[in-house]
Amino acid sequence: MDFFVSxxxxxxxxxxxxxxxxxxxxxxxxxxxxxxxxxxxxxxxxARGIATFYTEVFRGVAALVVMFWLAFAIPQIxxxxxxxxxxxxxxxGLNVGAYGAEVVRASINAVPRAQTEATVxxxxxxxxxxxxxxxxxxxxxxxxxxxxxxxxxxxxxxxVSLVGVADLTQIANQQRAATGDTxxxxxxxxxxxxxxxxxxxxxxxxxxxxxxxxxxxxxxxxGLLALLRPPAATTRAKVTAL
Amino acid sequence: MWDTEFAIGIxxxxxxxxxxxxxxxxxxYAVALVLGLAVALIRRVRVVGPLVFxxxxxxxxxxxxxxxxxxxxxxxxxxxxxxxxxxxLGVHYAAYTAEVYRSGIEGVAKGQWEACRALSLPPLRVxxxxxxxxxxxxxxxxxxxYLIAMFKDTPLLFAITVHEMMFVADTIGxxxxxxxxxxxLVGLLFLLVSVPSAIVIRRLERRxxxx
Numbered sequence: 001m002d003f004f005v006s007x008x009x010x011x012x013x014x015x016x017x018x019x020x021x022x023x024x025x026x027x028x029x030x031x032x033x034x035x036x037x038x039x040x041x042x043x044x045x046x047a048r049g050i051a052t053f054y055t056e057v058f059r060g061v062a063a064l065v066v067m068f069w070l071a072f073a074i075p076q077i078x079x080x081x082x083x084x085x086x087x088x089x090x091x092x093g094l095n096v097g098a099y100g101a102e103v104v105r106a107s108i109n110a111v112p113r114a115q116t117e118a119t120v121x122x123x124x125x126x127x128x129x130x131x132x133x134x135x136x137x138x139x140x141x142x143x144x145x146x147x148x149x150x151x152x153x154x155x156x157x158x159x160v161s162l163v164g165v166a167d168l169t170q171i172a173n174q175q176r177a178a179t180g181d182t183x184x185x186x187x188x189x190x191x192x193x194x195x196x197x198x199x200x201x202x203x204x205x206x207x208x209x210x211x212x213x214x215x216x217x218x219x220x221x222x223g224l225l226a227l228l229r230p231p232a233a234t235t236r237a238k239v240t241a242l
Numbered sequence: 243m244w245d246t247e248f249a250i251g252i253x254x255x256x257x258x259x260x261x262x263x264x265x266x267x268x269x270x271y272a273v274a275l276v277l278g279l280a281v282a283l284i285r286r287v288r289v290v291g292p293l294v295f296x297x298x299x300x301x302x303x304x305x306x307x308x309x310x311x312x313x314x315x316x317x318x319x320x321x322x323x324x325x326x327x328x329x330x331l332g333v334h335y336a337a338y339t340a341e342v343y344r345s346g347i348e349g350v351a352k353g354q355w356e357a358c359r360a361l362s363l364p365p366l367r368v369x370x371x372x373x374x375x376x377x378x379x380x381x382x383x384x385x386x387x388y389l390i391a392m393f394k395d396t397p398l399l400f401a402i403t404v405h406e407m408m409f410v411a412d413t414i415g416x417x418x419x420x421x422x423x424x425x426x427l428v429g430l431l432f433l434l435v436s437v438p439s440a441i442v443i444r445r446l447e448r449r450x451x452x453x
Contacts, residue, residue: 060436061429062394065408069429072415073422077243151303158305162401169308176315186312190304197303 007175007188014171015192021089021167022154022196028093029100029153030146036097037104038130051101058098064159067091071163088160096153103145107138140211147204151197158193168192249423252414256427259410260435266327266406267393273332274388278339282347283369285340302337307398309334314402327399335392342384346377383447390439394432407431 032054040051058066070087074080082090111134119129161170172189176182281298285291301309310330317326350373358368397408411428415421 056437056440057433060394060433060440062397062432064397064400065425065429065432068408068412068421069425073425076420076422155303155305158307159398161307169305169311172308173311176311182312182315186308186315189308190300190312193304193308194300 010171010175011168011188011192014166014168014189015196017165017167018154018157018169018193019196021085021092021157021160021165022150022200024089025092025096025153025157026150028089029096029149032093032097033100033104036101037108040101040105041108051105055098055101058094059102061095063091063095063156064162066094067159067163084163084165085160088157088163088165092153092156092160095156096149099152100146100149103142103149104138107142108134110141111137136211136215140208140215140217143204143208143211147201147208150200150204154196154200155193245420245423248418248420249427252424253427255410255414256407256424256431259405259407260431262324262404263393263396263406264435266324266331266396266399266404267389269328270331270335270396271389271392273328274335274339274392275385277332277336279343281336281340282343285344298337298340301334306330306334306395307401310398310402323399323402323404327396327402327404331392331395331399335388338388338391339385342381342388343377345384346381347373349380350376379450382450383443386439386443386446390436390443393436393439397428 036051036054039047040055042048067088070082070091071084074082074087115133115137116129119133124133157167158169160167161173164170168189172185175188176185179185281294284294310327313330314323314326354372354376355368358372363372396406399406400408400412403409407428411421411424414424
């Protein structure tokens with residue numbers, strides 16, 4: 001009990017760093033995923049080429065390797081030293097963004113062709129068509145997978161402890177060294193990671209409900225409690241399709 | 243600056259690391275395939291099933307790196323880091339493959355079960371000769387994706403001193419103060435393995451999706 005009382009503030013601070021990395025990394029990943037995903041749906045071969053190159057490279061190389069490269073290799077050939085937190089966010093965002101881009105591309109392509117044809121018949125511009133018709137429908141479809149990706153990013157953020165960021169994993173390592181109690185030190189961290197994951201799941205499911213309601217699709221099941229139920233099998237699988 | 247001669251010089255060392263990386267991946271994947279199937283089957287049992295599910299749900303929601311540290315510090319001293327790494331990778335990914343198997347089993351048509359019952363086949367043959375062959379065939383591409391995902395997670399083993407590619411690159415970096423070449427080559431070697439395997443998986447998808 002003493003362990004929890006004395007170390008809880010430290011773990012909380014570590015969890016704060018983990019959350020910060022998750023939010024910042026997700027924001028970067030989201031922007032990249034949207035931009036590159038939309039590029040991938042264009043007819044222009046150059047745009048598609050850029051999108052394919054980005055996704056293949058960053059899905060093919062582990063985030064840890066990218067992070068070490070940014071943090072340790074870049075300062076050697078350039079006069080710039082990236083801030084270690086920034087390098088971590090960049091590596092996580094680039095990695096997860098590549099997975100997200102594929103999700104965005106697939107979701108946009110999955111919107112029925114008749115929708116596009118209708119907008120053409122109504123003489124809508126490309127921007128208007130994408131923003132008002134295609135994206136809202138694709139959005140509802142990409143959200144469940146985005147939720148999984150955010151959790152994967154949160155879990156992957158543990159690698160930043162290897163370059164010296166004081167995240168939850170780093171705190172657990174320090175506590176183990178300080179108290180010698182491996183089980184307690186790491187179990188506390190694991191439980192906090194688990195709680196963060198559950199909160200993230202809840203948030204994404206709220207967003208999903210909103211997106212579906214906006215499209216006039218009534219979500220199944222009742223109040224807030226329904227959100228805590230495990231989701232359908234199709235939304236659970238980790239996105240790794242390369 | 244980039245030094246090509248130095249880069250060529252360290253390739254043999256990195257390839258040795260790649261061998262360990264591949265070893266860890268293949269062994270860990272074998273654990274994940276067998277354990278995942280076992281978990282998927284046990285989940286159907288009453289009482290024990292939900293309990294096992296909860297445990298693996300927890301494993302799936304927490305970082306692999308922390309699990310590696312946890313087991314590494316607790317394991318008896320006579321276990322090699324590679325053994326620990328393989329075990330943790332295998333159990334972590336079993337949480338994912340179990341879900342894949344489950345979706346495959348649920349995808350087997352109801353008529354197949356009914357036919358088994360009509361022929362009063364013993365449970366062993368129902369599973370061994372009817373359900374699993376159909377279920378597993380359908381999920382082969384999904385399982386393949388996890389092989390690639392696992393391959394890309396092996397650099398984490400470097401944290402528990404397994405001498406895989408990332409560990410070799412890190413050692414070269416700290417000995418020669420030249421990490422640019424080492425880390426870049428590690429990235430390229432990863433691409434060299436994961437891009438062709440992704441193409442193979444896509445072929446598998448085309449072949450088995452039609453079933």
